[in-house]
Amino acid sequence: MVVLRSRTVTPQTLAKDSTPCPSVIKQSPAVPLLVSPATPPLSASRRSGRLASRSPPTDETPLTTGTKRRRRRSTSAGVCSIAKNKAVDEGNPAADVVKQEAEEPEASLPVSPATPFLSAHRRSGRLASRSPSIDGTPHTAGRKRRSASAGVSSENEAVDEGNPSAEGVASEGNVIADGVKQEAGEETPQTTGRKRRSASADVGSIEENKSAVEENQAAERVAERVKQEEQGNDGKGLSLEENRSVKRTRRWTSEEKGKGKLGEVGAIDVRNGELRVPGTLIIDEGRAEREGRQNPSRQPSTVVTEKASREEEERLKERTKDALSKKTGSGSRMDQFKDAARKNAARFAHFEAQEHLEAAPPGVEAAEQSTEGDDEKVEDWPGPFSTAMKIIRDRSNRMNLQSEKPTSDKANSVAINWTPRGDVGGCNRSRTLVPSLEQLCMEGLAKNADAITSLDCVPDVFRHRLSQLLCDSRKMNTHFLNLLACGSPSELRIRDCSWLTEEEFTDCVQGLDTSNLTVLQLDYSGRGIPDYVLHSTLAASPGSMPVLNTLSLNGAYRLSDIGLRSLVSAAPSLRCLNLSQCSLVSATSISILGESLGSRLQELYLNDCQSIDAMLMLPALLKFENLEVLSVGGIETVSDDFITCFVAVCGHATKELVLSDCVKLTDSSLKAIATACPRLHSLNLSNLRQLTDSALGYLANGCQEIQTLKLCRNNFSDEAIAAFIEASGESLKDLSLNNVKQVSHNTALSVARRANNLQSLDLSWCRNLADEAVGLIVDSCLSLKVLKIFGCDQLTDVLLSGHSNPVVEIIGMKMSPALTNVRVIDAQAFAVHYSSVLSSM
């Protein structure tokens, strides 16, 4: 038991106590209070990397600051578990302030754990005094109060367990670096912890605790339920992550420093993929608790608390049917070790993608069946797609009839007339191979980058290219970074910061004048950018990057919800945000973004953010009314429902959707997309094996402005793709048919005929295409600049030397080193892809 000192908190004590004191947690009936997003001062204090001491509270306020701190401390409960109790001082005018601050968007669900999180305060030996809230304040069930230490108001935030929106709120409380796991399961540990805490402080509060037990348990149940849903197939893995995240919050600094261990023994008991913190351990409280437990002598008052909390725990455990009744620290270490091993095993487990598909919950299958049953085949509907399909089928049938051969050989079923004319393109082609002066200079600069003394007067475009070249050749270092940071740069792009350490980053960025910074890209900077470093540098103060509209922190694996919150408050005009592969970012972060950026955000990249549960972040996503780009590739929880709901609300603005590797998606999501996203420009459907030809049909009928279509390993038939291109091929600029096995001559004919604006085509691994087919394409598509044919062994020199397209670069054959001189269309030229940056200013 961590509670250090119990004391009765009264307004008088509040007044007297001007120094932080051990927090006393008072259990109060849950009040449906909304918690507002953490404010910047919180992040500032967290910056120090330790629980900052609270500023001496005034008598009046239940200290919003204090509560905020505590909010931050609390572990990221994930979806709902964050039950922050708002310290409400009844009769205290400040309470109103606190209440107003905590505005939770949805407090519909019963609040979860009542006990406030004992944040690091406890750890640092300071207890916030509690505000004797309870009386008079209407509390809804489930709202728990957190007692604040004397003089410091504890913030109680209503926790909506199982309420996705609560994530945002919860996240505030769960600042602790571990924003990753939003498992509802975390709620449980927190609940228990909280309850314990609350019991500890006041004798009187014990009763309150007991009364709140029900709420806790209800919350826990909800949390469990949500967690169960979330966990789906990935039980153990998730629990492990939770474990890790819990552990992270507990050992905030050491974890941040990368010294975190696998699966904390004794910290959390995870059973069957459910995160159950035995009794008192709760994420951020856990630390304190453990310390407290280890030094029981330190806190005499904890005895009572422990008893009471134990009772509660018992009750909780019963209700939650938790067979694990041992308390950590006191119980069997062996079991804990075993559990830890079990947990950690999941980390090394290898999940086959197939398992996911097969293990799809029955709901999905039912949905699929229903959609199939409901719809006729798309090809039967009137429209260009169906017409095209008919024509193509007729054509191949006619061919078969004429040739009187079985159609086993697809390549012969469609006649292609193309004769190589090798003379024309030859001399022209060599021209493109002369290295340009720009390129030569770039290489020279990259070689001598250390000798560059200044980049003044060098436009941003060159800086970016140089930076890219240096990163690619692993020559990027602090010297060049400082050069880039000189003056008041407007754009700073480094696409590989894996070499950057924390110290280097701090040194460089502390001197950086960010007042003109519009684009900041620090990709793969996980090593150097943990939360606390951000707080002392980029996110030092709110609005420190006033004109920043593009921020890319791809691969910042130490960035958590807390860090993100402070970043967002520092960059209020953010329009484009890339958080791909940030494994700690959870749905809570999306809620934070939704609240602070709302309709301003236009591009959001969340590829491979493993801690984000799609359905949990959906409510927050719906707030982005002007979202033009949504990239959720690799998030396996993306389902048809998610897509359907999202596009129903935000589809009118959607211009780009990246859904690669979201293997659960079926034709119904494509149907939804086609209906709701008329302005879709770019769509990535890589690896979506469940899609059938109907999906292409929907797309052809619905999205007339598609310019970029990326298919990879899909199961579309040749005719369907051909029909799609016949119907909507005019607008296509970038088409990828990588590994779409069935692509054959029908597609080639359609492309040659219709895709006049095509600039980039990827036909890698399409083995059914012969020289004639590709030659026809190359000669007909005069805008074609890049043609990729990796893995196409069937293509020969006849194509390479026989085509007459002077401009096109054919790459992928014979391991040619042509990549060095390929001029790839620079898609990253503009910060915000689809809208003019100026339009918002």
Added chain:
Amino acid sequence: MTEMRKEDTVKLISAEGFEFVINKEAAMVSQTIRNMLTSPGSFAEAQHGEVTFPEISTTILEKICQYFHWSLQYASGKETEFPIEPELTLELMMAANYLHT
């Protein structure tokens, strides 16, 4: 050196006023100059066969002319190294970008 006729040459004038008279074919390596000289409108440059670059210094322009000739040589098969002095590189790069070469 063979006699160069007026029609075959272009004059490139640097910021300091130095004039470089080079082969038209060489100058056409630069897309910008090519557009100036061949576009259907009546550019003064096209008429007089002179192009002024007030923002490109002499040393840089000289290097650029050297690049033009090196490029023609490279395209015709003789592939050599084009040496660039490090101190020129930054300016040269920006000029090359402007000239689209």
